[in-house]
Amino acid sequence: MNELGSAKTKVGQSYEIIARDKRLVATQNGDKISFYCSKEEFDNHWANYFDIKTDYEKIINSIDKKDKYLCRCARSASGVRILRQDLFEMIITFIISQQNNIPRIKKCVERLCETYGKKCKDGDDVYYAFPTAKKLATLSEEDLLSLGLGYRAKYIVKVASDVANKSFDLKALSKMDYENAKRALLSLYGVGVKVANCICLFALHHVEAFPIDTHIKQILNANYPGGFPFEKYDGYAGILQQYMFYYDLHG
DNA sequence: CTCCAGGGGCGTA
DNA sequence: TACGCCCATGGA
Numbered sequence: 519m520n521e522l523g524s525a526k527t528k529v530g531q532s533y534e535i536i537a538r539d540k541r542l543v544a545t546q547n548g549d550k551i552s553f554y555c556s557k558e559e560f561d562n563h564w565a566n567y568f569d570i571k572t573d574y575e576k577i578i579n580s581i582d583k584k585d586k587y588l589c590r591c592a593r594s595a596s597g598v599r600i601l602r603q604d605l606f607e608m609i610i611t612f613i614i615s616q617q618n619n620i621p622r623i624k625k626c627v628e629r630l631c632e633t634y635g636k637k638c639k640d641g642d643d644v645y646y647a648f649p650t651a652k653k654l655a656t657l658s659e660e661d662l663l664s665l666g667l668g669y670r671a672k673y674i675v676k677v678a679s680d681v682a683n684k685s686f687d688l689k690a691l692s693k694m695d696y697e698n699a700k701r702a703l704l705s706l707y708g709v710g711v712k713v714a715n716c717i718c719l720f721a722l723h724h725v726e727a728f729p730i731d732t733h734i735k736q737i738l739n740a741n742y743p744g745g746f747p748f749e750k751y752d753g754y755a756g757i758l759q760q761y762m763f764y765y766d767l768h769g
Numbered sequence: 770c771t772c773c774a775g776g777g778g779c780g781t782a
Numbered sequence: 783t784a785c786g787c788c789c790a791t792g793g794a
Contacts, residue, residue, distance in 0.1 A: 668776055708792075
């Protein structure tokens, strides 16, 4: 059992996190979070996933005190962390996310896992891992269309086969700096600037990546008509972007 | 440059 | 209940 500071106080919330073939149940009571796993599993796997080593308080303290809006966002979202999620999962998930809303993205990913992912057991509970590139590469566009993926189906088939046959090298990608990683991702079929930035931020932990969707565009227009002061936050603006996103969503 | 491509969630009436 | 509107990317 481990504890973390939380972004927001809630009572009796329970969460299920599935990443690669691992699953973690977490509950939150007030600002106390409990993780139901062994200390070994937490240290070996989830500590990295939750980016435990990064000092987010230091980041929050670095915010320009004159920027009341950003200070308010950071205070509201102070428990938000940039996860270190699986690269292939993020590539496919963010391709699905384009032109799509969160409930539907969740449904698509769940169907994808239940249909093509490895069946796993945790005690009496059953869950499904995210499908491998090798597995997805065997599918046809029609297979994915039937899961409701729409016009993104053809992107996923192509990207999965490029990854499976190593014409797109994930290992090399994971070693690149932000600019090179972004350029490499943009070469993938169905990946544009916004999706590439999301993958950089949420899988590769390039926290300078600052994905701009229409939601963030509105936030920036409303609060930074002269443009966001990237120069003050060199190398980690993506974390602040997440604070603004959270604040806009949850207040 | 503009338009269109699934589809469903969501705001509005 | 029913109606538009929205959305990221590639291709025409």
